[in-house]
Amino acid sequence: MFSFIVRRIGSSIPTMLILILISFALMRLAPGSPFSSDRGLPPEVLANLELKYGLNLPWFEQLFVYLKGIIFDFDFGPSFKYTDKSVNDILAQGFPVTLTYGIWSFVAAVAVGLPLGIVAAVRHNTKLDYAAVGFSIGAQVLPNFVMAPILVIIFTLWLNWLPGGGWNGGQWQYVVMPILALSTSYMASIARITRSSMLEVLHANFIRTAKAKGVPMRNIILRHALKPALLPVISYLGPAFVYMITGSVIIDIYFSTGGMGQFFVDAALNRDYSLLMGVTIVFGVMTIVFNTLVDITYAWLDPKIRL
Amino acid sequence: MLVNKKKMAALIDSNAEQGQVKGRSQWQDAMRRFKGNKASLISVFVLAAMTLFAFLGPLLSPWDHETIDWELIGNAAEMGAPQFANGHFFGTDDLGRDMYSRVLQGTQISLMVGFVGTLVAVTVGVLYGAIAGYFGGAVDNVMMRFVDILMSIPYMFILIILFVMFGRSVYILFIGLGLFSWMDMARIVRGQTLTLKHKEFIEAAVMAGVSDFKIIVRHIVPNLLGIVVVYMSLMIPSLILLESFISFLGLGIQEPLTSWGALISDGASTIQYGTLWQLAFPLGFFVTGLFCFFFIGDGLRDAFDPKDR
Numbered sequence: 309m310f311s312f313i314v315r316r317i318g319s320s321i322p323t324m325l326i327l328i329l330i331s332f333a334l335m336r337l338a339p340g341s342p343f344s345s346d347r348g349l350p351p352e353v354l355a356n357l358e359l360k361y362g363l364n365l366p367w368f369e370q371l372f373v374y375l376k377g378i379i380f381d382f383d384f385g386p387s388f389k390y391t392d393k394s395v396n397d398i399l400a401q402g403f404p405v406t407l408t409y410g411i412w413s414f415v416a417a418v419a420v421g422l423p424l425g426i427v428a429a430v431r432h433n434t435k436l437d438y439a440a441v442g443f444s445i446g447a448q449v450l451p452n453f454v455m456a457p458i459l460v461i462i463f464t465l466w467l468n469w470l471p472g473g474g475w476n477g478g479q480w481q482y483v484v485m486p487i488l489a490l491s492t493s494y495m496a497s498i499a500r501i502t503r504s505s506m507l508e509v510l511h512a513n514f515i516r517t518a519k520a521k522g523v524p525m526r527n528i529i530l531r532h533a534l535k536p537a538l539l540p541v542i543s544y545l546g547p548a549f550v551y552m553i554t555g556s557v558i559i560d561i562y563f564s565t566g567g568m569g570q571f572f573v574d575a576a577l578n579r580d581y582s583l584l585m586g587v588t589i590v591f592g593v594m595t596i597v598f599n600t601l602v603d604i605t606y607a608w609l610d611p612k613i614r615l
Numbered sequence: 616m617l618v619n620k621k622k623m624a625a626l627i628d629s630n631a632e633q634g635q636v637k638g639r640s641q642w643q644d645a646m647r648r649f650k651g652n653k654a655s656l657i658s659v660f661v662l663a664a665m666t667l668f669a670f671l672g673p674l675l676s677p678w679d680h681e682t683i684d685w686e687l688i689g690n691a692a693e694m695g696a697p698q699f700a701n702g703h704f705f706g707t708d709d710l711g712r713d714m715y716s717r718v719l720q721g722t723q724i725s726l727m728v729g730f731v732g733t734l735v736a737v738t739v740g741v742l743y744g745a746i747a748g749y750f751g752g753a754v755d756n757v758m759m760r761f762v763d764i765l766m767s768i769p770y771m772f773i774l775i776i777l778f779v780m781f782g783r784s785v786y787i788l789f790i791g792l793g794l795f796s797w798m799d800m801a802r803i804v805r806g807q808t809l810t811l812k813h814k815e816f817i818e819a820a821v822m823a824g825v826s827d828f829k830i831i832v833r834h835i836v837p838n839l840l841g842i843v844v845v846y847m848s849l850m851i852p853s854l855i856l857l858e859s860f861i862s863f864l865g866l867g868i869q870e871p872l873t874s875w876g877a878l879i880s881d882g883a884s885t886i887q888y889g890t891l892w893q894l895a896f897p898l899g900f901f902v903t904g905l906f907c908f909f910f911i912g913d914g915l916r917d918a919f920d921p922k923d924r
Binding site for chain 1: 860
């Protein structure tokens with residue numbers, strides 16, 4: 309197990325480097341610079357700007373400086389557009405917000421989806437099962453960008469219960485709708501995957517043996533069925549995490565929560581390449597770390613993987 | 616020996632009849648099972664109707680998707696509601712453009728993104744997976760490692776950076792989406808190829824001196840088609856979702872063209888003025904379309920893999 313963990317972590321490091329390389333290469337290849345405008349700057353001003361941001365150096369030196377900054381100081385350099393801020397400042401400002409509702413959405417998706425799937429499988433072909441299946445089919449077509457306006461129509465415009473946007477330091481009224489919008493479709497996916505894998509496990513021979521021995525149903529599910537049934541769910545958590553991170557962009561834009569997504573889209577529209585790279589790399593590294601954790605959990609649950 | 620001619624004739628006849636009973640191929644079997652699935656079958660018809668409507672419907676409207684109705688501009692909330700009198704069957708958007716034409720135009724783009732993107736992704740994925748699986752060994756190792764790395768990157772961000780950098784024409788959208796979604800396909804195809812390549816007919820082809828490329832294209836790929844079709848049907852809606860996502864952010868399709876995501880985004884930004892039809896019509900098309908695709912996908916999966924039900 310230990311050697312598996314070491315190997316898995318070892319293999320995620322080149323992935324991170326490749327991620328940084330790809331974003332760096334994209335930025336280098338990008339036509340036009342963040343300083344090119346319709347009016348056109350005088351060449352000496354442009355030269356000064358390039359000197360300030362180190363853009364006059366050959367590309368490998370730029371890459372070296374950039375990599376060194378990230379690895380040793382966790383420094384993503386200055387933002388091209390917000391001249392008084394560094395990329396780090398912006399990350400520090402937006403990241404806690406994204407993380408707050410992101411973690412809650414993830415917890416909500418798992419905490420609702422998992423039990424729902426298990427119950428639906430145990431009560432197979434009852435009304436409860438049909439309700440769960442109906443929910444998971446329906447929520448497939450309700451991704452975050454569809455849920456968000458629907459929630460606002462219901463809770464803000466009709467019922468007038470919750471504010472339609474803003475963050476306000478993370479008061480609960482402001483956090484509820486982002487969490488609901490972000491988690492619903494993944495809740496449904498988790499419920500669907502749990503249900504089908506649980507059903508398969510419940511039909512396995514060892515469960516029949518346990519039933520024949522007279523083990524109570526509760527123990528069968530918790531002690532025998534749950535662990536193997538969880539495997540497909542856990543391997544879905546990695547992609548779900550990626551989708552949620554990308555989904556947070558929608559949430560930030562629609563609810564004006566002031567998280568990373570807002571800055572990412574602004575940076576994309578303003579061609580603020582250093583900020584764009586910073587956000588991409590941070591999200592990418594988070595994803596890679598999370599995937600590593602998922603793989604380790606998976607190996608812990610399923611010894612066959614550890615080879 | 617007395618030969619009963621009548622009996623013999625009957626025997627020959629019945630033999631001839633039996634000769635005409637054909638074996639059913641995997642495809643015929645699958646199609647038969649698919650037709651037994653009501654939800655999927657209805658979805659096929661609904662989707663076909665929607666596609667026809669998207670491409671022929673604009674002929675019925677006096678408005679096109681970019682002309683502004685100057686009589687309504689600035690007053691869309693009160694006068695832009697759906698009505699037949701002025702030809703705005705679905706009402707108008709905030710700028711006074713006809714929603715009916717825009718929704719149908721958006722439907723065209725969204726459907727096309729789904730199909731073209733899937734075609735790109737499947738072509739790349741099938742060839743990549745088949746090559747990795749067929750050659751095996753170090754080639755396989757390197758190629759699949761690369762896929763692993765690509766899959767653990769949140770490529771949505773890279774995709775958006777690409778759109779920002781290289782402009783956002785429809786073609787870049789189609790190809791870009793496809794080029795970022797072939798990895799799953801490649802994995803599945805590789806797994807299938809690994810089991811296929813030790814079958815006798817491949818060995819026979821190798822012995823007959825058929826070139827590697829030809830074996831992959833003529834013998835391996837056709838045998839993968841079942842699983843590819845199932846996967847394609849699930850990929851179309853996911854690409855439509857992806858495109859809608861990017862267009863919702865305003866980073867995808869560009870005006871005056873539009874798509875489901877862009878329309879939902881426009882509609883969602885004006886709900887506080889009570890112009891709900893601007894959201895309801897695109898949302899209705901989006902939800903119906905995706906439902907159909909998901910049902911067809913499920914139906915195809917059950918049809919090609921009956922044990923999985």
